[in-house]
Amino acid sequence: MSVIVVEVMPKAELLDPQGKAIAGALRRAGRGEFQVRQGKRFELAVDGEVTPELLESVRSIAADVLSNGVIEDVVGVRVAAGVTA
Amino acid sequence: MRIGVITFPGSLDDRDAQRAVRRAGAEAVALWHADHDLRGVDALVLPGGFSYGDYLRAGAIAAMAPIMTEVVQAADSGMPVLGICNGFQVLVEAHLLPGGLIRNDHGSFIRRDQHIVVENVDTAWTNGFVTGQEIVIPIKNADGGFIADEETLKRIEGEGLVAFRYAGLNPNGSFHDIAGLTNERGNIVGLMPHPEHATEPGFGPDTDERMRSGVDGLVFFESALRAVLAA
Numbered sequence: 001m002s003v004i005v006v007e008v009m010p011k012a013e014l015l016d017p018q019g020k021a022i023a024g025a026l027r028r029a030g031r032g033e034f035q036v037r038q039g040k041r042f043e044l045a046v047d048g049e050v051t052p053e054l055l056e057s058v059r060s061i062a063a064d065v066l067s068n069g070v071i072e073d074v075v076g077v078r079v080a081a082g083v084t085a
Numbered sequence: 086m087r088i089g090v091i092t093f094p095g096s097l098d099d100r101d102a103q104r105a106v107r108r109a110g111a112e113a114v115a116l117w118h119a120d121h122d123l124r125g126v127d128a129l130v131l132p133g134g135f136s137y138g139d140y141l142r143a144g145a146i147a148a149m150a151p152i153m154t155e156v157v158q159a160a161d162s163g164m165p166v167l168g169i170c171n172g173f174q175v176l177v178e179a180h181l182l183p184g185g186l187i188r189n190d191h192g193s194f195i196r197r198d199q200h201i202v203v204e205n206v207d208t209a210w211t212n213g214f215v216t217g218q219e220i221v222i223p224i225k226n227a228d229g230g231f232i233a234d235e236e237t238l239k240r241i242e243g244e245g246l247v248a249f250r251y252a253g254l255n256p257n258g259s260f261h262d263i264a265g266l267t268n269e270r271g272n273i274v275g276l277m278p279h280p281e282h283a284t285e286p287g288f289g290p291d292t293d294e295r296m297r298s299g300v301d302g303l304v305f306f307e308s309a310l311r312a313v314l315a316a
Contacts, residue, residue, distance in 0.1 A: 015187065020190075021192040065141075
Protein backbone atom coordinates (compact mmCIF):
# COMPACT_ATOMS: atom_id res chain seq x y z
CA MET A 1 0.00 0.00 0.00
CA SER A 2 1.28 3.44 -0.96
CA VAL A 3 -0.13 6.78 0.05
CA ILE A 4 -0.10 9.92 -2.05
CA VAL A 5 -0.58 13.13 -0.09
CA VAL A 6 -2.22 16.13 -1.73
CA GLU A 7 -2.22 19.50 0.01
CA VAL A 8 -4.51 22.37 -0.95
CA MET A 9 -4.51 25.93 0.42
CA PRO A 10 -6.84 28.88 -0.15
CA LYS A 11 -5.23 31.36 -2.54
CA ALA A 12 -2.97 33.78 -0.68
CA GLU A 13 -4.63 36.88 -2.14
CA LEU A 14 -8.18 35.79 -1.25
CA LEU A 15 -10.10 35.85 2.01
CA ASP A 16 -9.71 32.84 4.29
CA PRO A 17 -12.60 33.29 6.77
CA GLN A 18 -11.74 30.05 8.60
CA GLY A 19 -8.11 31.05 9.14
CA LYS A 20 -9.26 34.50 10.25
CA ALA A 21 -11.67 32.97 12.80
CA ILE A 22 -8.90 30.75 14.20
CA ALA A 23 -6.49 33.69 14.46
CA GLY A 24 -9.17 35.68 16.32
CA ALA A 25 -9.82 32.83 18.76
CA LEU A 26 -6.09 32.44 19.49
CA ARG A 27 -5.76 36.18 20.12
CA ARG A 28 -8.81 36.27 22.41
CA ALA A 29 -7.54 33.25 24.33
CA GLY A 30 -4.19 34.98 24.90
CA ARG A 31 -2.35 32.27 22.94
CA GLY A 32 -0.53 34.71 20.66
CA GLU A 33 -0.77 36.88 17.59
CA PHE A 34 -0.74 34.82 14.40
CA GLN A 35 -1.91 35.08 10.86
CA VAL A 36 -3.57 31.72 10.23
CA ARG A 37 -4.55 30.11 6.95
CA GLN A 38 -6.44 26.83 6.90
CA GLY A 39 -5.95 24.33 4.12
CA LYS A 40 -6.72 20.68 3.38
CA ARG A 41 -4.68 17.49 3.27
CA PHE A 42 -5.91 14.50 1.26
CA GLU A 43 -4.43 11.00 1.49
CA LEU A 44 -5.00 8.77 -1.52
CA ALA A 45 -4.09 5.18 -0.68
CA VAL A 46 -3.42 2.70 -3.51
CA ASP A 47 -2.28 -0.90 -3.75
CA GLY A 48 1.31 -1.36 -4.87
CA GLU A 49 3.92 1.12 -6.01
CA VAL A 50 3.26 4.65 -7.20
CA THR A 51 4.23 4.80 -10.86
CA PRO A 52 5.02 8.12 -12.59
CA GLU A 53 1.78 7.66 -14.57
CA LEU A 54 -0.26 7.26 -11.39
CA LEU A 55 1.38 10.31 -9.82
CA GLU A 56 0.57 12.29 -12.96
CA SER A 57 -3.04 11.13 -12.78
CA VAL A 58 -3.25 12.20 -9.12
CA ARG A 59 -1.78 15.60 -10.05
CA SER A 60 -4.62 15.99 -12.51
CA ILE A 61 -7.22 14.89 -9.90
CA ALA A 62 -5.69 17.38 -7.45
CA ALA A 63 -6.08 20.19 -9.98
CA ASP A 64 -9.60 19.30 -11.25
CA VAL A 65 -11.37 17.73 -8.30
CA LEU A 66 -9.56 18.15 -4.98
CA SER A 67 -9.06 21.87 -5.54
CA ASN A 68 -10.97 24.66 -7.25
CA GLY A 69 -8.40 26.78 -9.10
CA VAL A 70 -10.57 29.88 -8.69
CA ILE A 71 -10.21 29.89 -4.91
CA GLU A 72 -7.44 27.42 -4.06
CA ASP A 73 -3.90 26.33 -4.99
CA VAL A 74 -2.51 22.79 -4.91
CA VAL A 75 0.65 23.29 -2.85
CA GLY A 76 1.87 19.68 -2.74
CA VAL A 77 1.45 16.29 -4.38
CA ARG A 78 3.89 13.72 -3.01
CA VAL A 79 4.27 10.09 -2.03
CA ALA A 80 4.20 9.75 1.76
CA ALA A 81 7.46 8.37 3.11
CA GLY A 82 7.59 5.18 5.16
CA VAL A 83 4.08 3.91 4.53
CA THR A 84 4.85 1.38 1.78
CA ALA A 85 4.00 -2.00 3.29
CA MET B 86 -44.56 23.52 -19.67
CA ARG B 87 -42.35 21.21 -17.60
CA ILE B 88 -39.67 22.46 -15.21
CA GLY B 89 -37.37 19.86 -13.68
CA VAL B 90 -36.05 20.11 -10.13
CA ILE B 91 -32.98 17.96 -9.45
CA THR B 92 -32.65 16.24 -6.09
CA PHE B 93 -29.10 15.49 -4.95
CA PRO B 94 -28.24 13.64 -1.71
CA GLY B 95 -28.58 16.46 0.83
CA SER B 96 -30.84 18.74 -1.20
CA LEU B 97 -33.28 20.47 1.16
CA ASP B 98 -35.40 22.86 -0.88
CA ASP B 99 -36.31 20.62 -3.82
CA ARG B 100 -39.92 20.31 -2.67
CA ASP B 101 -40.22 24.06 -2.13
CA ALA B 102 -38.79 24.65 -5.61
CA GLN B 103 -41.32 22.20 -7.08
CA ARG B 104 -44.11 24.07 -5.29
CA ALA B 105 -42.83 27.41 -6.63
CA VAL B 106 -42.81 25.97 -10.16
CA ARG B 107 -46.45 24.87 -9.76
CA ARG B 108 -47.47 28.25 -8.33
CA ALA B 109 -46.03 29.89 -11.45
CA GLY B 110 -48.30 27.67 -13.56
CA ALA B 111 -45.86 25.01 -14.78
CA GLU B 112 -45.62 21.30 -14.15
CA ALA B 113 -42.86 20.38 -11.68
CA VAL B 114 -40.85 17.30 -12.65
CA ALA B 115 -38.74 15.60 -9.98
CA LEU B 116 -35.31 14.60 -11.35
CA TRP B 117 -32.75 12.38 -9.62
CA HIS B 118 -29.01 13.09 -9.52
CA ALA B 119 -28.00 9.52 -10.37
CA ASP B 120 -30.05 9.33 -13.59
CA HIS B 121 -28.86 10.31 -17.06
CA ASP B 122 -32.36 11.58 -17.89
CA LEU B 123 -33.93 15.06 -17.91
CA ARG B 124 -37.36 13.54 -18.74
CA GLY B 125 -38.03 16.04 -21.51
CA VAL B 126 -38.22 19.15 -19.32
CA ASP B 127 -38.15 22.68 -20.75
CA ALA B 128 -36.15 24.24 -17.90
CA LEU B 129 -34.13 23.13 -14.87
CA VAL B 130 -33.80 24.15 -11.23
CA LEU B 131 -30.87 23.06 -9.06
CA PRO B 132 -32.26 23.60 -5.53
CA GLY B 133 -30.73 24.68 -2.26
CA GLY B 134 -29.49 22.48 0.55
CA PHE B 135 -26.24 20.85 1.56
CA SER B 136 -25.52 18.24 -1.10
CA TYR B 137 -23.02 15.70 0.25
CA GLY B 138 -22.85 17.74 3.47
CA ASP B 139 -20.76 20.39 1.68
CA TYR B 140 -17.88 17.84 1.74
CA LEU B 141 -14.78 18.81 -0.30
CA ARG B 142 -16.26 22.18 -1.29
CA ALA B 143 -19.92 23.27 -1.32
CA GLY B 144 -21.44 21.85 -4.51
CA ALA B 145 -18.22 20.16 -5.67
CA ILE B 146 -19.32 16.53 -5.38
CA ALA B 147 -22.81 17.19 -6.76
CA ALA B 148 -21.15 18.88 -9.76
CA MET B 149 -19.75 15.42 -10.63
CA ALA B 150 -23.17 13.67 -10.43
CA PRO B 151 -24.27 11.57 -13.43
CA ILE B 152 -27.15 13.93 -14.34
CA MET B 153 -24.71 16.85 -14.61
CA THR B 154 -23.57 15.53 -18.01
CA GLU B 155 -27.09 16.18 -19.31
CA VAL B 156 -27.39 19.46 -17.37
CA VAL B 157 -24.22 20.83 -19.00
CA GLN B 158 -25.43 19.73 -22.47
CA ALA B 159 -28.86 21.32 -21.90
CA ALA B 160 -27.30 24.53 -20.55
CA ASP B 161 -24.97 24.71 -23.55
CA SER B 162 -27.95 24.33 -25.88
CA GLY B 163 -29.73 27.28 -24.22
CA MET B 164 -32.17 25.63 -21.81
CA PRO B 165 -33.07 27.91 -18.86
CA VAL B 166 -31.16 26.68 -15.77
CA LEU B 167 -31.55 28.22 -12.30
CA GLY B 168 -29.18 27.40 -9.43
CA ILE B 169 -30.40 28.46 -5.99
CA CYS B 170 -27.89 28.63 -3.10
CA ASN B 171 -26.33 25.14 -3.12
CA GLY B 172 -27.53 24.91 -6.73
CA PHE B 173 -25.54 28.10 -7.50
CA GLN B 174 -22.50 26.48 -5.87
CA VAL B 175 -23.01 23.39 -8.06
CA LEU B 176 -23.22 25.55 -11.23
CA VAL B 177 -19.99 27.33 -10.26
CA GLU B 178 -18.22 24.03 -9.50
CA ALA B 179 -19.45 22.66 -12.86
CA HIS B 180 -17.88 25.75 -14.52
CA LEU B 181 -21.25 26.84 -15.93
CA LEU B 182 -20.84 30.15 -14.06
CA PRO B 183 -17.55 31.91 -13.19
CA GLY B 184 -15.89 32.48 -9.81
CA GLY B 185 -16.19 30.60 -6.53
CA LEU B 186 -18.17 30.61 -3.29
CA ILE B 187 -16.47 30.42 0.09
CA ARG B 188 -17.40 30.60 3.79
CA ASN B 189 -19.20 33.84 4.76
CA ASP B 190 -16.59 36.42 5.81
CA HIS B 191 -18.07 36.66 9.35
CA GLY B 192 -17.84 32.87 9.68
CA SER B 193 -21.48 32.28 10.61
CA PHE B 194 -24.58 30.86 8.99
CA ILE B 195 -26.95 33.72 8.16
CA ARG B 196 -30.69 33.83 7.55
CA ARG B 197 -32.45 37.10 6.75
CA ASP B 198 -34.92 38.73 4.38
CA GLN B 199 -32.37 40.12 1.94
CA HIS B 200 -32.84 43.16 -0.30
CA ILE B 201 -31.22 42.64 -3.69
CA VAL B 202 -31.12 44.76 -6.84
CA VAL B 203 -31.86 43.18 -10.21
CA GLU B 204 -28.94 44.22 -12.43
CA ASN B 205 -29.63 42.20 -15.57
CA VAL B 206 -33.19 41.65 -16.84
CA ASP B 207 -32.12 40.04 -20.13
CA THR B 208 -32.04 36.53 -18.68
CA ALA B 209 -34.43 33.59 -18.74
CA TRP B 210 -35.09 34.00 -15.01
CA THR B 211 -35.27 37.82 -14.63
CA ASN B 212 -37.17 39.07 -17.69
CA GLY B 213 -40.21 39.93 -15.52
CA PHE B 214 -38.23 42.51 -13.51
CA VAL B 215 -37.12 46.01 -14.51
CA THR B 216 -33.46 47.00 -14.39
CA GLY B 217 -32.51 48.35 -10.98
CA GLN B 218 -35.61 46.95 -9.29
CA GLU B 219 -35.09 46.23 -5.59
CA ILE B 220 -36.67 42.98 -4.44
CA VAL B 221 -36.73 41.03 -1.16
CA ILE B 222 -35.69 37.38 -1.19
CA PRO B 223 -34.80 35.25 1.86
CA ILE B 224 -31.15 34.24 2.17
CA LYS B 225 -29.85 31.38 4.34
CA ASN B 226 -26.36 30.01 3.95
CA ALA B 227 -22.90 29.50 5.40
CA ASP B 228 -20.88 29.50 2.18
CA GLY B 229 -22.22 32.49 0.25
CA GLY B 230 -19.11 34.64 -0.17
CA PHE B 231 -18.62 35.15 -3.90
CA ILE B 232 -15.00 35.55 -4.92
CA ALA B 233 -13.08 35.70 -8.18
CA ASP B 234 -9.71 37.04 -9.31
CA GLU B 235 -9.42 40.59 -10.67
CA GLU B 236 -9.44 39.50 -14.31
CA THR B 237 -12.61 37.40 -13.86
CA LEU B 238 -14.33 40.21 -11.92
CA LYS B 239 -13.49 42.65 -14.71
CA ARG B 240 -14.98 40.27 -17.27
CA ILE B 241 -18.11 39.62 -15.16
CA GLU B 242 -18.71 43.37 -14.77
CA GLY B 243 -17.74 44.23 -18.35
CA GLU B 244 -20.05 41.66 -19.91
CA GLY B 245 -23.00 42.45 -17.63
CA LEU B 246 -22.98 39.02 -16.01
CA VAL B 247 -23.98 40.33 -12.58
CA ALA B 248 -27.65 39.35 -12.32
CA PHE B 249 -28.21 40.52 -8.72
CA ARG B 250 -26.35 42.66 -6.21
CA TYR B 251 -26.95 42.83 -2.45
CA ALA B 252 -28.61 46.09 -1.37
CA GLY B 253 -28.30 47.73 2.04
CA LEU B 254 -26.13 45.06 3.62
CA ASN B 255 -23.67 42.61 2.11
CA PRO B 256 -24.48 39.48 4.15
CA ASN B 257 -21.36 37.44 3.42
CA GLY B 258 -18.47 39.53 2.09
CA SER B 259 -19.16 38.79 -1.57
CA PHE B 260 -16.88 40.75 -3.90
CA HIS B 261 -18.66 43.67 -5.60
CA ASP B 262 -21.78 42.80 -3.52
CA ILE B 263 -22.52 40.06 -6.07
CA ALA B 264 -25.61 38.02 -5.07
CA GLY B 265 -26.13 36.23 -8.38
CA LEU B 266 -24.69 35.75 -11.84
CA THR B 267 -25.79 34.87 -15.34
CA ASN B 268 -23.90 33.62 -18.40
CA GLU B 269 -23.29 35.43 -21.72
CA ARG B 270 -26.41 33.87 -23.23
CA GLY B 271 -28.62 34.67 -20.23
CA ASN B 272 -30.13 31.18 -19.95
CA ILE B 273 -28.20 30.23 -16.80
CA VAL B 274 -28.73 32.12 -13.54
CA GLY B 275 -27.33 31.31 -10.11
CA LEU B 276 -27.90 33.19 -6.86
CA MET B 277 -27.47 32.66 -3.11
CA PRO B 278 -30.92 34.00 -2.00
CA HIS B 279 -33.92 31.65 -2.29
CA PRO B 280 -36.65 32.88 -4.68
CA GLU B 281 -38.69 29.69 -4.06
CA HIS B 282 -39.25 30.91 -0.48
CA ALA B 283 -40.93 34.10 -1.71
CA THR B 284 -43.74 32.77 -3.87
CA GLU B 285 -46.77 32.50 -1.59
CA PRO B 286 -48.45 35.14 0.62
CA GLY B 287 -48.20 34.09 4.27
CA PHE B 288 -44.98 32.15 3.75
CA GLY B 289 -42.61 34.72 2.24
CA PRO B 290 -40.37 37.50 3.56
CA ASP B 291 -41.84 40.46 5.41
CA THR B 292 -42.75 43.51 3.34
CA ASP B 293 -43.60 47.06 4.37
CA GLU B 294 -47.29 46.25 3.94
CA ARG B 295 -47.62 42.96 5.75
CA MET B 296 -45.65 40.24 7.49
CA ARG B 297 -44.51 37.30 5.31
CA SER B 298 -46.31 38.68 2.26
CA GLY B 299 -43.34 38.97 -0.14
CA VAL B 300 -43.76 37.12 -3.43
CA ASP B 301 -40.93 38.63 -5.53
CA GLY B 302 -39.57 35.12 -6.04
CA LEU B 303 -42.53 34.10 -8.16
CA VAL B 304 -41.27 36.41 -10.93
CA PHE B 305 -38.20 34.15 -11.42
CA PHE B 306 -40.35 31.18 -12.36
CA GLU B 307 -42.82 33.23 -14.42
CA SER B 308 -39.84 34.68 -16.31
CA ALA B 309 -38.66 31.16 -17.19
CA LEU B 310 -42.11 30.29 -18.55
CA ARG B 311 -41.97 33.38 -20.79
CA ALA B 312 -38.43 32.51 -21.90
CA VAL B 313 -39.44 28.97 -22.87
CA LEU B 314 -42.52 30.19 -24.76
CA ALA B 315 -40.44 32.80 -26.61
CA ALA B 316 -37.75 30.29 -27.61
